[in-house]
Amino acid sequence: MARTKVGIINVTGYAGLELARLLHPHPEVELAWVTGRSAAGQKLGEALPHLADIELTIQAEPGPAELAFSALPHKSSAEAILPLLEEGIRVVDLSADFRLKDPSAYETWYDFAHPAPALLEKAVYGLPELHRPQIGSARLVANPGCYPAGAILALAPAVREGIIAPDIIVDSKSGVSGAGRTLSLATHFSEVNENTLAYALEGHRHLPEMVQELAGLRTGPPPQITFLPHLVPMTRGILSSCYAPLVAGKLAGGEKGQQELKQLYRDFFKGEPFVRVVEQPPQTKQTWGNNLCLIYPTIDLRTDRLVVIGCLDNLVKGAAGQAIQNMNLMLGLPETTGLEAIAVYP
């Protein structure tokens, strides 16, 4: 049977080139075209030598396909996607342009008026662990941001079961590829190497996604979240340490409570192919290049606080791998197809 044709808009960014790497060996789809503004007309292997096995010339414009991925920056992505949807092409958008349901949030957080607010209700937030049935039939899937993917998964079981007060801290450390491939002073080697810094203390753009998705798990006021991202000197990976006070009486005290918490997390993620509740605090190197999110929940017994560590590769479960997981669901394929790789270690 002919393989399903798919395309990538903007293959020259980190998210786009990671999509190409993962789609090339996928047994059920054919990567039919890739676009790239600055590299149009070049062979893919000329612009990106590690992708030389993929015999495609980078195009200026999208071609025919059943499904397209957009890996453009926000605002440009919505503009590129609207004509594709009109042509009947299904889309997985890796940008933020269709993640938030409230149109006014785009002016607040992204400094632009949304060009298609009516589509925001129709777009499905592409986290299969929360929205699997809707993703399967969606025409437009909004792939989660890299920080929210790990933080939402780490907190979802606790929020849904009401075991924590809605007063949450998400403290995240990201590798530098999270900032993209576009050159900037902040990501020069000599700025990043042997350095660690907190940024966006006044409010990071990924915060409203976390609030939106966690609020959807439980009735009542939305959770208050303090989200503090940090840049650390590594290429890939995000480690999020999440904290919240436990609600008294929901879990037993001491070791019994620890076991109840772990069971609650294991039950929530039962059967999930890409979320693993682990027995030791996870490390970013355990997810390099693969689509897993590793989660370690525990209780700080001295303060009665929930502590959950979530860990993933920002370019895989935080971007391209997640997008392919969504594509598999949209095309009715087994969800794990093409995503079985084990992490690269050390």
Ligand SMILES: NC(=O)c1ccc[n+]([C@@H]2O[C@H](COP(=O)([O-])OP(=O)(O)OC[C@H]3O[C@@H](n4cnc5c(N)ncnc54)[C@H](OP(=O)(O)O)[C@@H]3O)[C@@H](O)[C@H]2O)c1
């Ligand atoms: N990096 C991550 O970990 C990550 C994770 C999840 C989601 N995302 C999302 O994925 C998207 C891409 O991110 P990225 O990290 O891959 O970015 P990136 O590496 O910085 O790439 C941006 C690319 O976009 C091109 N570009 C910029 N403005 C454009 C425009 N108006 N039209 C066409 N091309 C344009 C640039 O290429 P030229 O200027 O050379 O044409 C550049 O190659 C963003 O929306 C981002 O939020 C990224």
